[in-house]
Amino acid sequence: MYKIPIIFDCDPGHDDAIALIMALSSDKLDIKAITTTAGNQTQEKILRNTVNILGFLNKNDSGIMIGKGLDKPLIKDLIIADNVHGESGLDGPVLPENKTHNFIINSSLNVMKNILENSKEKITIVATGPLTNVAVFLTVYPELKNKIEKISLMGGACFGGNITSNSEFNIFVDPEAAKIVFDSGVPIVMSGLDVTLKAQVYEKEIIEFKNYGRVGTFVSELLEFFHKTTTPHFLAKEDEEEGAHLHDPCAVAYLLDESIFTGKQLYVTVDKNDGYSNGQTVVDYGSNIDKNKNAYVLFDLKREALIEMIKDACIKLN
Ligand code: RIB
Ligand code: CA
Numbered sequence: 001m002y003k004i005p006i007i008f009d010c011d012p013g014h015d016d017a018i019a020l021i022m023a024l025s026s027d028k029l030d031i032k033a034i035t036t037t038a039g040n041q042t043q044e045k046i047l048r049n050t051v052n053i054l055g056f057l058n059k060n061d062s063g064i065m066i067g068k069g070l071d072k073p074l075i076k077d078l079i080i081a082d083n084v085h086g087e088s089g090l091d092g093p094v095l096p097e098n099k100t101h102n103f104i105i106n107s108s109l110n111v112m113k114n115i116l117e118n119s120k121e122k123i124t125i126v127a128t129g130p131l132t133n134v135a136v137f138l139t140v141y142p143e144l145k146n147k148i149e150k151i152s153l154m155g156g157a158c159f160g161g162n163i164t165s166n167s168e169f170n171i172f173v174d175p176e177a178a179k180i181v182f183d184s185g186v187p188i189v190m191s192g193l194d195v196t197l198k199a200q201v202y203e204k205e206i207i208e209f210k211n212y213g214r215v216g217t218f219v220s221e222l223l224e225f226f227h228k229t230t231t232p233h234f235l236a237k238e239d240e241e242e243g244a245h246l247h248d249p250c251a252v253a254y255l256l257d258e259s260i261f262t263g264k265q266l267y268v269t270v271d272k273n274d275g276y277s278n279g280q281t282v283v284d285y286g287s288n289i290d291k292n293k294n295a296y297v298l299f300d301l302k303r304e305a306l307i308e309m310i311k312d313a314c315i316k317l318n
Pocket of ligand 2: 010011012013015016040128129248
């Protein structure tokens with residue numbers, strides 16, 4: 001079976017960790033590298049979490065390259081989400097230190113360059129954190145853009161925000177980087193809040209994950225913590241349970257089975273000006289702007305199908 005070669009840029013982070021589990025278990029994806037971006041926590045903690053997740057999932061001998069990203073956004077000071085992901089960035093479950101790994105940790109820039117330069121086929125980039133590393137790569141090696149199949153990213157929103165009224169966290173942390181990525185001409189699939197706030201997992205389902213072995217229990221404990229720090233959003237209904245939001249899993253799920261999503265091809269750019277709309281993705285929903293429609297923006301999904309994907313991933317990785 002053909003496997004899509006990917007580079008996974010992430011900031012684990014609870015939902016990143018679940019997205020990694022989905023990617024690492026899939027027969028459809030060939031993870032060439034994981035690069036770490038500062039966002040949910042500092043670069044040091046994100047890198048440590050990434051290495052520990054790989055150890056927990058028995059992937060020390062997987063041959064996956066690890067690229068350590070930048071410590072801060074291109075211009076802004078780093079804002080972290082310790083209020084959501086905790087002091088470690090993965091609070092909740094006990095994740096053992098991965099003391100036996102022999103991963104060679106290079107820079108994200110070098111890892112991305114080497115993989116894209118040497119790959120005979122185009123590479124898909126999955127990005128589930130601030131886009132600092134991806135932007136730096138596109139800026140330093142524009143000649144390698146044509147080796148990128150697409151970027152499937154979690155970030156932004158057509159409507160609303162979760163860190164400010166109009167901005168989503170990943171884009172808000174590094175708007176300059178996000179603008180470089182969206183303006184790059186590389187095809188983008190955008191899992192913004194429009195779809196990820198619908199990708200909810202409810203308390204009963206969170207408990208049920210404990211039935212799926214040690215990896216299912218790990219996911220359940222991640223989600224129990226993540227659910228507690230989930231704040232109801234602008235679309236939340238007073239009389240309905242607000243589940244934990246499976247933001248980052250959407251960016252991987254799209255590659256596994258795009259048929260569970262619906263979306264629109266639209267022009268999207270990023271507002272990096274100071275003020276209330278800093279870090280807002282400007283989504284040309286009405287097709288009023290005469291620009292190339294650079295992003296396939298997801299708006300809806302079959303929620304249960306996503307839950308099943310995560311369940312299957314847990315069972316396969318046990
Ligand atoms: O806004 C949600 C995004 O911010 C997710 O990627 C989550 O992991 C945090 O990084
Ligand atoms: Ca993330």
